[in-house]
Amino acid sequence: MKGLLFLSRLALICNLLFAVCLVFQRIPETGLPDAVKGTVLVLGWILPVFINFSLIIAYLINALLRKATSVPAWLIITNILFFIAQVLIQIVFA
Template structure:
């Protein structure tokens, strides 16, 4: 399942950008508009989509597995917690 590991890592990185977007909502952190725009697109658009896809695929693979999944538990836990935060924050954007 190397593709699932890649998806988990990509969702993890996008979720870090999501946390930066939450920080941007309260403070002006970066003055560079191009960088801020990139972080906002990755955080508000890509992170929820990739995270939802990863969580659904992970649950399916978890129940159909024949061998242990080689995804670190901290990535799985982080992605699940951020998914819950996304369900809370995204409707209020």
């Protein structure tokens, strides 16, 4: 279960970077180097959708098997809400 906790924390970081990517869309010049912008875009725009999807599957499997998890409930809810927002935004902007 430590792997699930680690992935949940990684997903939270990527979700926060997703919010930063949304800000980058509104602000054309941030003054950041291209390497930083590229890293934030990959970690914030592409990666969280896949991580959150796999986490939701893992959360569902744990719930169906009634296994105890060490992941706090607020972290699970936050990741699920970010996943819903990411899917909706990807559909709208696609």
